[in-house]
Amino acid sequence: MNYTFFLRSDDGSKMWINGKEVVDNGGQHGIKTKDGSVELKAGIHPLQVIWFNADGGGWLDVYYRRASKPKEILPVQMLR
Numbered sequence: 001m002n003y004t005f006f007l008r009s010d011d012g013s014k015m016w017i018n019g020k021e022v023v024d025n026g027g028q029h030g031i032k033t034k035d036g037s038v039e040l041k042a043g044i045h046p047l048q049v050i051w052f053n054a055d056g057g058g059w060l061d062v063y064y065r066r067a068s069k070p071k072e073i074l075p076v077q078m079l080r
Helices: none
Strands: 002-010 013-017 020-025 032-039 047-051 059-066
Touching: 002 013, 002 020, 047 059
Parallel strands: none
Antiparallel strands: 002 032, 002 059, 013 020, 013 047, 020 032
């Protein structure tokens, strides 16, 4: 199944799934959203998100969307 992941951050953030970079929202910037898609089979997949804040306020949201479902915050129940 195809999944699209979104990182909304102030400043930089990146996401890897199964060791492959899926989203690159790097650099110093205000709140900005970047996305990337990956095909995932049923099961457990290692997921890593990094984020940094340089100056001012900080922000990080992680969203996902699959098939025809609407975009939503990645729920903690999907993380182990």
